[in-house]
Amino acid sequence: MAKQIYFDDVEVGHELAPLIKHPTTQQLVKWAGASDDYYQIHYDKDFALANNLPGVIVHGWLTFSFLGQLVTDWMGYEGTLRKIGCNYRGMNFPNQDTICRGKVTKKYVKDGENIVELEIKAENPKGDVLVPGNATVVLPSRKK
């Protein structure tokens, strides 16, 4: 994990270090088991094709989890995640990179808390935004 980031050091437009994940079909099965989600479009190609999909697809929740890691890696142990959300706009396919990016869209102090709002997204290797989202984080301040 990177060293702690502080509210004082963050400006609007600041970009998070990208996180590159590579979900394999094996990871989809691991996710299915760990999350107890056995919907067949994520591991049974015949079933996926019969449902008019081009093949098995990555669970939306798994891509969402990658975005969670993007934000928690960035905010460090002393950051607090308040809210994270996303929309599943495009299909994410296994065995290719998922590139997670984020940037600061707002920073302000509210009720004594240092709040940072982020725009986050998961892209495929072509640069298509598959899963756009937002997150709200509370960061520590250097001035204590």
Next chain:
Amino acid sequence: MVQESAITEEMRSAVGVDSPPVVYDIEKGAVKKFALAIEDPNPLYQDENVARKTEYGGIIAPPTFPSMLRNPAVVDKVFNFKTPLKGLLNGGNELEYLKPIKVGDVISVTAKLVDIKERTGAMGKMIFFFAETAYKNQKGEVVCLGRQTLIRHEVKEKK
């Protein structure tokens, strides 16, 4: 031209109905397995020695862990609604955290449908189901609120 609504009475009558709670013990092994599945090596999810020294005082669950704290009632309802729209997709998720979910917590999960809308898009006719899930700990405190959009959509017959 007036088109018949794809939203049925069965769907409408399900809105606002809270499902009975499903209760989960948050086990260290399940949290670790989840962290391994998402391939997130953050020590807060696995390493007691590191987690203990943080403000959490122990192992916490990753942000998307509530995905496995499922109350299947709403998704099952949406899956089983009688409609010619055969496909089911997850449109989006949002999680709002009021407190961390920690190993040792007992989390009670209730869910309900809060709204239904129909649209026509790239996949043809679609119905959007908006669901809310509340996660409460053993003290009765809401630790997390989940919002999910489920989509029933047309599945075109293969030629």
